[in-house]
Amino acid sequence: MAAHELLRDHGVHVTAQRLAVLRAVSSRPHCTAENIVETAKDEIGTISRQSVYDTLNTFVEKGLVRRIQPTGSPALYEDRVGDNHHHLICRDCGRVVDVDCSVGAMPCLQAANDNGFEIDEAEVAYWGRCPECKTSTLEKTASNHNH
Amino acid sequence: MAAHELLRDHGVHVTAQRLAVLRAVSSRPHCTAENIVETAKDEIGTISRQSVYDTLNTFVEKGLVRRIQPTGSPALYEDRVGDNHHHLICRDCGRVVDVDCSVGAMPCLQAANDNGFEIDEAEVAYWGRCPECKTSTLEKTASNHNH
DNA sequence: GACGACTTTTTGACAGAGTCCAAGTTGAGC
DNA sequence: GCTCAACTTGGACTCTGTCAAAAAGTCGTC
Numbered sequence A, B: 001m002a003a004h005e006l007l008r009d010h011g012v013h014v015t016a017q018r019l020a021v022l023r024a025v026s027s028r029p030h031c032t033a034e035n036i037v038e039t040a041k042d043e044i045g046t047i048s049r050q051s052v053y054d055t056l057n058t059f060v061e062k063g064l065v066r067r068i069q070p071t072g073s074p075a076l077y078e079d080r081v082g083d084n085h086h087h088l089i090c091r092d093c094g095r096v097v098d099v100d101c102s103v104g105a106m107p108c109l110q111a112a113n114d115n116g117f118e119i120d121e122a123e124v125a126y127w128g129r130c131p132e133c134k135t136s137t138l139e140k141t142a143s144n145h146n147h
Numbered sequence C: 001g002a003c004g005a006c007t008t009t010t011t012g013a014c015a016g017a018g019t020c021c022a023a024g025t026t027g028a029g030c
Numbered sequence D: 001g002c003t004c005a006a007c008t009t010g011g012a013c014t015c016t017g018t019c020a021a022a023a024a025g026t027c028g029t030c
Helices: A003-009 A016-027 A033-044 A049-062 A131-145 B003-009 B016-027 B033-044 B049-062 B131-145
Strands: A066-068 A076-078 A086-090 A096-099 A118-129 B066-068 B076-078 B086-090 B096-099 B118-129
Touching: A003 A016, A016 A033, A016 A049, A033 A049, A049 A066, A049 A076, B003 B016, B016 B033, B016 B049, B033 B049, B049 B066, B049 B076
Parallel strands: A086 A118, B086 B118
Antiparallel strands: A066 A076, A086 A096, A118 B118, B066 B076, B086 B096
């Protein structure tokens, strides 16, 4: 489906800014609002930060993009929606990697006890260290021994 | 274990401020840095905001308290560490409620594919609406019908 | 096509959370 | 008691994100 129709079908007006934001989100796996401002500017010349925030909020609301917010990081946006995948986040470099749900298709939406809440999303973040950061820590430790 | 020894064992100096911060975190399930400043002031008379932030960062680093950061809310701190419980968060009022791990004891630490990451924590947030906010929305909807 | 209601975008100010800095004071632990 | 760590004060600053009002653009209808 063309981006144009995608927006129409979700009941939002089609504008150059929105198309650019949508393409910016698609262009890389996990980007910040700031990334999107830059990417969209590259594409259409100029766009205000406010428009990007407004557009992202609209998209999130309409289910066109998904927002994730790891502790200590600005919000990230991705266009992979509806498949309930999760994220691996590196504590050192902040890198985010997609990972499929370990329990299967969507069961993690069920909490053990919902306390009367009406749950619509389960966000799972695995925290740790990515291969590169593991390696560089080892190197640093080794070089410390040379003091 | 007394708070005093708890700090000692984690290799941090024992000070009135740190004890007050620790107690403030324990005093309620999920508190903001601002809550802690106030609670600690009530206890020891005066403490600087800077100290509270420093202390909280130290505690998080040492594993004495856990920090969670829901979208659109300041960071929250809790002293329930090491049991891998999760959180229910209300999209409307921001209320946070503890919930035990749905899969059992710590198995959600295992991602389907760790991509070479060394994972040390799985953070799960269930997003939805709390009973109170569900009710108040219904009331608002009902009153709109009366226009 | 042109009109007009309504939605978006722009611009710039603003707010909240938290960090950084620096210098001086206090206090913990050996 | 000495030394180093921790605390205070206060302000400047950064980073994300929102608010408000005016200008511009979209889209259904004529």
